[in-house]
Amino acid sequence: MTELATFAAPGDGRLTDDMLAAFQDDGVLILRGFADPAECGTLRDQALALVAREAPEQAENFFSTTSNVQLSDDYFVRSGSNISYFFEEDAFTASGALKQAKADSLNKMGHAMHDLDPAFQKFSRTPKLAALASSLGFEKPLLVQSMYIFKPPAIGGEVICHQDSTYLYTEPESCVGFWFAIDDADLENGCMHFLPGAHKGPLRSLNHRNEDGKLVTDIIDPTPLPEHLAAPACARRGDLVIFHGRSPHMSAVNQSDRPRHAYTLHMIDGASVWPAENWLQRPADLPFRGFD
Ligand code: FE2
Numbered sequence: 001m002t003e004l005a006t007f008a009a010p011g012d013g014r015l016t017d018d019m020l021a022a023f024q025d026d027g028v029l030i031l032r033g034f035a036d037p038a039e040c041g042t043l044r045d046q047a048l049a050l051v052a053r054e055a056p057e058q059a060e061n062f063f064s065t066t067s068n069v070q071l072s073d074d075y076f077v078r079s080g081s082n083i084s085y086f087f088e089e090d091a092f093t094a095s096g097a098l099k100q101a102k103a104d105s106l107n108k109m110g111h112a113m114h115d116l117d118p119a120f121q122k123f124s125r126t127p128k129l130a131a132l133a134s135s136l137g138f139e140k141p142l143l144v145q146s147m148y149i150f151k152p153p154a155i156g157g158e159v160i161c162h163q164d165s166t167y168l169y170t171e172p173e174s175c176v177g178f179w180f181a182i183d184d185a186d187l188e189n190g191c192m193h194f195l196p197g198a199h200k201g202p203l204r205s206l207n208h209r210n211e212d213g214k215l216v217t218d219i220i221d222p223t224p225l226p227e228h229l230a231a232p233a234c235a236r237r238g239d240l241v242i243f244h245g246r247s248p249h250m251s252a253v254n255q256s257d258r259p260r261h262a263y264t265l266h267m268i269d270g271a272s273v274w275p276a277e278n279w280l281q282r283p284a285d286l287p288f289r290g291f292d
Pocket of ligand 1: 163
């Protein structure tokens, strides 16, 4: 099985030449111990506190990870500027009630915690991450999206193979994903998988608003990807996986009795153009920000 390039995290966050070369070759890089496990625990506590206080008991919104379709476009689009809650498809009984506790029913929350919640803001805007962004070549790094992924036991669903630049597109493309393990992630609880090197291929599809304001996904290149070559990104709490916006990735269902929490941040370069057709648009009073 292919092994993904893995290094001990640099203390100051700056990638070494070897790390940069591996990222350029593979489009994905694992940094062991980038974040303090205690700070990951604090973030987890805050996520669960937000869920307990603010997530609805009865959801009109679920997130289909196999079709990448939301029940409600409006709820999804608004989530770019707030903290919204997306449930797993299998979280409800036929009558629409939750089968189990909220935290064990959610797929994710998103997409602006890094700008709206002090604990998420603190975790997301560290000098270490700013140094990492700079060493990756970002001229003007902007944090555009945050997601807290719950991947609950038993019902934490499959996420089909996709590229994140499909949803966070810039001209020229500049999206990079930062995936922090909040819980240990392994083959049993649905760790991430990547296709190393496949970021050198084309962007396969592009999601955008059409003339009616509806979200649509255009297929650009239908050539199948060799998904059987995907390599697992097993991770311990505090490990960081960095991946190129064109790096195809996926995750399997959580077959364990353990959750698989993760925190994902997406960065673009403000030197690129953010099209008005992207799903994620911010109001004037909540612009994208970098590390300032
Ligand atoms: Fe993704």
